[in-house]
Amino acid sequence: MTAATFPKSVTRFMHKYAIAYLFIAVPILSIILFLVIPMVVSFWWSLNDYSGLQAPKFVALNNYVELLTHDKIFIKSLFNTTLFVLLGMTLGPTLGLLTALMLNQKVRFQSFFRTAYYLPVMTSLVVVSTIWIMLYNQNGLFNTILLNLGLSRVGWLSDPKLALLSVVFASVWQGFGFETVIFLAALQSIPRELYEAAMIDGAGALQQFWYVTVPKLRPVIVFVYIIGIIGSYQVFDQVFVMTLGGPVYSTETIVYYLYAKFRDLRLGYASAIAYILFFILVIFSYLQWRVSRGRED
């Protein structure tokens, strides 16, 4: 009896759900093959000494210990990347919010200004980098302007003290228009009655900003920071094109170092770097999730 009904129920099950599973089949296969399996393999390699040519040699947590305690360049890259994120995430969203607040003042030519801020967001980081290398050139536009003002040349990308800052500027210039557009849309979605009510209660402009605008923007601010921090920690293109990590490792970043180790065929070591990066991002995501949830309660 059961033997006869079992296939029937399977057939009915297949008939009912097969189409749905078929619809998700390609993405699921793609995720398993190109994301899940590589993730697991990468973690296994991070516990091994592996060049890709010989068989992996298990070394437990040695790669991680080496990276975090002995590898001065990696520690420098952690420091540089964190500084890059801190500076970028201070400047970018601030500029984005200021420009959005200005554009929200019912200005004329709003779409022109918005386009101007947004244009670099469309262009690839490689393009932005080649443009800024030329501007930063020893004899480039910036130094020519400085000379004509009676000042002396600056080694924008050749001075180890300045190089990271120069990369930050180029990156902020490229990216803050994204925040402008997001903040502007959020500002425009705040109901006008809220401001009117606040005014009736006698709130001044700054109080309105603090008690109406900021709380209403909070979810968007959290969104911008999550996207921004995760993206900035993965900074690579600008470093690859503008500085190659130099001078004297002053712009060495986590992913650039990972790329270098990958090229050196130290695949286990590079995988450990990837997992350290992953760990940092998980911590940030968790903190932001806590912050955004804590505020809502």
Next chain:
Amino acid sequence: MQTTHRPFRFFTGRSVLYLVLFLSSILMIVPFYWTLGTSLKLEQFIFANPPQWLPNPVTIQHFVDVLTRIHFYRYFLNSLIVAVTATLGHVFFDTLAAYAFAKLNFPGRDQIFFLMLLGLMVPFQVNMIPLYRIMGAFHWVDTYAALIIPNITSIFGIFLMRQFLLSIPNDLLDAARIDGCSEFGVFRRVVLPLALPGVATLVIFTFMGIWNDFLWPRIVTNSEALFTLPVGLAQLQLKNTSNEGQIMAGTVLTALPMIIVFLFMQRQFIEGMTAGAIKE
């Protein structure tokens, strides 16, 4: 009538507001203008002091160079092939899967979807190196397949489209089913046409991401015939035989297609970008 409810009253002087807006916009546009100008200058005037704000004389030699000697048209063609194919893949596979997750019932649906969302958190670098080896195992390294196939669908795209499809009324789908449509028929005749604004957002995100992508194409291609625009441009920049005018001509050719598309589809771009961030 009143505008006093607006914050930032200290911008009371409208002229100050406009001045700041104009000056900052100029700071955004000057680097682009300077790039275009430099690409049209003779080599000896590129770093001239005082700076040459208008190229004089104008030369198109650098463009001729990058198109004939460095084959930038080939990079352009590669970028186009990869971005268009991958975007078509996204439109079909992401929307189809999103339809299943939004509108069909099947065991494990919500659990699978939740696990997929977890995958969104994984930075690409974590799976990149084994992915490169998988491409090697398939003999796909240095072929279009490696540039396209890992990119024909994405968790983010499915998530985006699912959010969009949730708002389609079930009655419409049921009506189509009663009329004898198969599930795929419902998808093709009802869901896809209704999802077009969402598809536009998906297309913009995907196309832009793939067109501008650098790390993966850099790693997975070796031969110049397969370089995409960003890879070719970075290569040009790093070669010490290339001159500044050629690099700037290459920069213009790399940036221009995206800028033109953006200027024509600005509204869709802005709406697409803000769709994910601001919930009504």
